[in-house]
Amino acid sequence: MVRKPIIGGDNDDQHDVHENQLSEDNSGGLGTPLFDEDGLDDLRPQRLADVVGQQAVVERLQIMLNAARKRDEPLSHLLLDGPPGLGKTTFATVLPRELGTECQITSGPSLSAPKDLLPYLTNASHGSVLFIDEIHRMPPSVEEFIYPAMEDFRVDITLGEGLNARTINMKLKRFTLIGATTRSGMLTAPLRDRFINREHLEFYTVEELTEIVTRNAKKLNVEITHDAAIEIARRSRGTPRNSNSFLRWTRDFADSEADGRISTEVAVEALKKREIDVTGLDRQDRRYLETLIRVFDGGPAGVAALGHSMNIPPDTLEDEIEPFLLRSGFIKRTPRGRMISLSAFQHLGLATPADDGTGQAKPF
Ligand SMILES: Nc1ncnc2c1ncn2[C@@H]1O[C@H](COP(=O)(O)OP(=O)(O)OP(=O)(O)O)[C@@H](O)[C@H]1O
């Protein structure tokens, strides 16, 4: 498998690449995947101009970049939040590339104590980017350690113990912290407030995903019709990562089962084989809806109880499954828990409770 550093590459020799980014194990040694789940990173946009959609965010980032360049100053700290696969890592890595600065990458769960963060802070050069993925998972001790680093570009280090303990104050270079989170609600207010810029990434439209599929089919050197690109986009649940993964699968399917070209028919068949339905729900999503209907009589049900029934951590349900179901109107969030909506019954081909008078969902 070809492994590339997330920054750097053929046309990037003018940029420094910090050694933390060069990895053999796809984690920078720090537990953060630098590549997409399929191990290839060659579909990730390299420049802001290559990014499709998120127009308002792109425009604001462009303004920040222009201003930073004009004043020859580092970017202000930036927080990116939004559901998985919408481009947080993409934006976080495009920005240093645009500025031609170094980028170090780590993630909240791998920073268990201030000493884990310290090398990143002391290594950070003027204007460089420190990207902390899953920043909501930093423990409180690390969070407190990072406050003065973000605000005053200094850290307080305690040396020795007990009576001999003394605190030294260390100055840092002016760096830019980019934090990414799927759960901005879990960030403490003091941490959130220290990010001057905050951007929320939204799900993509079918048109935007069609554009991503079309561009990436070119990169993968596979022929695809416009209608086939739309079919893939429609099933991508508003998420470019899904589009990329479906495109790769459809290409495999086309090579194995057809003549290598992706027609509408090939795309539809390929995704059917992968058990993705017309609205993009996969097996897991349908299981969620069915559990809510059959085990909890349509709700309200708490996410912990749902997770328990499905044997999936509640965090995963909240981050990866529920956002799209909520957005599609298949479920509702109420103060008492999750509720199924009528459209979910219709989608799954189940009789609605009102239909048979028993109040229970029943297959047709
Ligand atoms: N705006 C975009 N235009 C084109 N492709 C995109 C865009 N956003 C994301 N992608 C594609 O989707 C893939 C997933 O995006 P990315 O890794 O940036 O998501 P993420 O928000 O960091 O997800 P996670 O929360 O799981 O870390 C990227 O490799 C890239 O190929």
Ligand SMILES: [Mg+2]
């Ligand atoms: Mg990411």
